[in-house]
Amino acid sequence: MPKADDPNQTTPKPGQRKAGAATKTPTRTEMVHEALRQAIIEQQLSPGARLPEDMIGDSFGTSRTIAREALLRLSVEGLVDLRPNRGAFVANPTLDEGRDIFVVRRGLERMVVLQLAGQLNADQIAELQRMLDHEEMTGARDEREAIRLAGEFHLRLAEMTGNKLLVHYLRETVSRCSLVLTIYGRPHSVDCGIDEHRQIIEALIAGQGDQAADLMEHHIEQVAGRALLETRKPRSVQEVLSSYATRIAQD
Amino acid sequence: MPKADDPNQTTPKPGQRKAGAATKTPTRTEMVHEALRQAIIEQQLSPGARLPEDMIGDSFGTSRTIAREALLRLSVEGLVDLRPNRGAFVANPTLDEGRDIFVVRRGLERMVVLQLAGQLNADQIAELQRMLDHEEMTGARDEREAIRLAGEFHLRLAEMTGNKLLVHYLRETVSRCSLVLTIYGRPHSVDCGIDEHRQIIEALIAGQGDQAADLMEHHIEQVAGRALLETRKPRSVQEVLSSYATRIAQD
DNA sequence: CAAAAAAAGATCGCATGCAATCTTGACATG
DNA sequence: CATGTCAAGATTGCATGCGATCTTTTTTTG
Incomplete structure (x- = not known):
């Protein structure tokens, strides 16, 4: 938990922006x-x-x-x-809301790969390959880091479309997915299969948009399925009750 | 422009919630x-x-x-x-950003109809038909109202999926599209063809999801095309300059 | 007279205070 | 002893004040 007892409580000087001119305040x-x-x-x-x-x-x-x-x-x-x-x-989304979030994510990711098919230049391809290698190396070692890297791969892909709004929505949705997985996901599921990522890149390079879209939808389906459908992991009493409590409070 | 010189400036009583118990503050x-x-x-x-x-x-x-x-x-x-x-x-989006917004909207609307194909019940179908009739009647008379109704049709469709996030994103994107059309749209283009709406509903009732998706994508493409590609309507000097000014100010 | 420097004005970033509302626990009442 | 009522405490909704920053105007200087 972040905790920073900032000393400028008594003397608030909000304008200390001089060092890095590149960073935008x-x-x-x-x-x-x-x-x-x-x-x-x-x-x-x-x-x-x-x-x-x-x-x-x-x-x-x-x-x-x-x-x-x-x-x-x-x-x-x-x-x-x-x-x-x-x-x-x-936020404490219900299982149904969680599924809805993954539905939206699937659609957004589909848009991304359709936009990108056959459009990637050499630099972008190289960067993506590098990310995949990095993912693969980290995979077995640090689970939490691996999850983060996998998310970043999806986001980087979106950024390459150059579509700001698409990136914005995907970023939000990926965050929401993380939250859903913390509630309903199994503890030790490495969420993104790296092989699937590689296949998607291959299809993108080959310019096979529909193929890439299918692969991506399947990929997201995998993640959602592993977490949301297959195993109803036993949740703590507190979680169950709080979920009911919110439902009551909304009326 | 909305202007309400609220008299409770001197005596602010923010809690006047008694009349309609149904409305949530x-x-x-x-x-x-x-x-x-x-x-x-x-x-x-x-x-x-x-x-x-x-x-x-x-x-x-x-x-x-x-x-x-x-x-x-x-x-x-x-x-x-x-x-x-x-x-x-x-906000004063560029033409490119405008196009990006329509790309996202197209994708979102595609998700909606794919979810809905073959899933509509009788009540929902009746409501949609009613909306279309209403649209058609208003169409020639009040242009602004017609535009509003067309937007509402798309939104209502989304709500029928029951997917909160999808509705949320589509609502935002429709708003953004309105803004884009105010900048780049031609003045007298009735944006939504009602016939196209009817065709989409038909496909949805028939359970032909792919067909409905194609129709919807085509429909959005039409709207975007009419506004953004076809006619580069001459904009006022002020608009042009303000767009340049913001670009300069960002560096 | 043009350009730079400085002052004035406008507007924002943030902290703080007060009243309204919600929650909790004490107390009364059947 | 359970239940309803009310007062105390906690927390939000909103307004306002002050210093910081940006913009514009004025003044100075080459």
């Missing part, structure tokens, strides 16, 4: 936003947990204003549930 | 957010226009806090451009 809100985002998708904050503004402000050494803004952003991304006059909670 | 932020959203997609606020927090607060009789939150939400939706330390502007 990471405002405090963005920092808190990103930190919370990471904490959630890395399972440091479990679904359903309360996120009081005061607590977040104290943790990061800022005021509630910042926390509030970060929470608002996260709620738009679907990682946080914002209940009026009640407060913020780490 | 439309908080001030949400109201301002929705009002601005409408103003933008209905062309009451032209792309590139400045949106100072103070001005918005004054217009709605609230503080900057509310305006700020609404602007943040709108920026996530892509209707507002938020430049750090500079302020908010009505």
Whole structure:
């Protein structure tokens, strides 16, 4: 859990932006936003947990204003549930919602590969190959890192389309998928098969868009299937009840 | 332009929620957010226009806090451009970005019809038919209303999938498309052909998903094509320059 | 007179305060 | 002893204030 007792509490000097001219002012809100985002998708904050503004402000050494803004952003991304006059909670999607999220992801990834088929240049191909090699090496060693790298592969692919909105939506959806997997996923499932990634790249290079699309849809289906359908892993009582609680509170 | 000189400026009583128990507390932020959203997609606020927090607060009789939150939400939706330390502007996407938006919309709409093919029940079919009739009647009379109804048709279709995330993304993308059309669209193009809508419904009822998907993609392509490719309508000098100005300011 | 420097004005980033609302626990009542 | 009522505590919704930053205008200087 991120905890930074910032000393500028008494002397707030928000404008300390001189060193790296290239970096475009990471405002405090963005920092808190990103930190919370990471904490959630890395399972440091479990679904359903309360996120009081005061607590977040104290943790990061800022005021509630910042926390509030970060929470608002996260709620738009679907990682946080914002209940009026009640407060913020780490999102706790139902199994059905989880399936819906994967449906959307499948469609978005399909768009990506259809756009990319036969359009990749040599540099891009080289970069993707490098990422796959890196993935493969890390795979057996560090599981959490492997998951992160797999997600980044999908995102990098999307970025190569040059379609900002597509990247934006895919990034959000991948985050949501991470959250869903922390709730319903089995603990030791390496989510992305690297072979499948390689096959997709092959099809993209060959310019076989439909083939790549089918492979990608199958690939996402695999991930979703392994996590959501096959094994209904026994959840803790707390998780089950909190899920029911949210359903009640919504009426 | 929405302007409501709220008299509770001096005596702010935000909790006036008793009449309709069914309505779930439309908080001030949400109201301002929705009002601005409408103003933008209905062309009451032209792309590139400045949106100072103070001005918005004054217009709605609230503080900057509310305006700020609404602007943040709108920026996530892509209707507002938020430049750090500079302020908010009505989004002014480039032609390329506009095309990207339509690409995403095409993909999302494809997902919708694939989900829906052969799944519609009698009530849903009846409702859709009713909407189409209504569209057809309004068509010639009130152009702006016709455009709104056409958009609602697409959205209602999405809602019938029951996929919250899909609805969310499609709603955002439709809004963005409206904005793009206000910039690059020809003035008197009725964007959605009602016949095309009817054909799609027919295919959905018949359970021909691929057929419906093709029709839908073609339909969106039509709209995008009419607006973005065919006629490069001469834009006002102000619009052209403001677009250049933003490009310069970003470096 | 043009260009740079400085001052003034406008607007944002953020912190903080107060009232409204929700939650929790004490107390009364059948 | 269970249940309903109410007061205390916690937390949010919103407004406002101050310093920082960006923009524009004015002044200075070559």
